[in-house]
Amino acid sequence: MAARKTSTFWYLFSKFWFWITGWHLGSQVPPNIKKSMMIAAPHTSNWDFMFARAAFFLMDVDVKLTIKKEWTTIPVLGALVRSLGGLSVDRSKNNSLVDGMIQLFKERDELVILITPEGTRSYQPKWRKGFYHAAVGAGVPILLGYLDYKNKEAGVGPAFWPTGDYEKDLEEIKAFYRTKQGRFPEKGVR
Numbered sequence: 617m618a619a620r621k622t623s624t625f626w627y628l629f630s631k632f633w634f635w636i637t638g639w640h641l642g643s644q645v646p647p648n649i650k651k652s653m654m655i656a657a658p659h660t661s662n663w664d665f666m667f668a669r670a671a672f673f674l675m676d677v678d679v680k681l682t683i684k685k686e687w688t689t690i691p692v693l694g695a696l697v698r699s700l701g702g703l704s705v706d707r708s709k710n711n712s713l714v715d716g717m718i719q720l721f722k723e724r725d726e727l728v729i730l731i732t733p734e735g736t737r738s739y740q741p742k743w744r745k746g747f748y749h750a751a752v753g754a755g756v757p758i759l760l761g762y763l764d765y766k767n768k769e770a771g772v773g774p775a776f777w778p779t780g781d782y783e784k785d786l787e788e789i790k791a792f793y794r795t796k797q798g799r800f801p802e803k804g805v806r
Contacts, residue, residue: 721756
């Protein structure tokens with residue numbers, strides 16, 4: 617049996633968090649997928665981070681969130697940011713975040729990078745494309761992470777392999793998210 621990636625503290629905290637809030641896990645990351653770009657949607661509330669982070673601790677998925685290198689080097693705060701999945705990206709060496717993410721995938725045997733393509737907690741009809749181009753460039757699938765507040769469920773939908781046709785692929789991805797309700801439904805995916 618493989619050792620757990622999640623610290624005992626974060627695992628127990630997450631179990632307690634889900635218990636007191638009445639949330640549960642839905643489907644999880646397929647075990648055969650070691651590298652992926654993960655979308656987090658719909659993103660409608662600051663609470664999304666708490667539920668998503670707890671879900672990934674419970675799933676024992678070492679999800680990483682790209683963050684400026686400076687945030688991970690601050691004493692004490694940097695350690696907390698790293699323990700919550702902060703993955704430093706040095707933008708001074710490479711101005712392209714997409715290229716930076718592709719490089720991170722090349723350097724690791726296992727990596728899941730979490731992105732909120734809406735880029736805001738308000739309704740956003742136009743998503744940022746970086747997650748898609750990073751997945752194509754790294755040759756990894758896009759996993760559809762979700763929070764469904766209506767059913768109090770956090771999970772991961774099917775693995776989606778990008779075809780290179782962004783508009784067509786994005787419509788398929790958004791169709792999945794239209795079945796999930798954010799904390800503020802009016803701000804969700806349409």
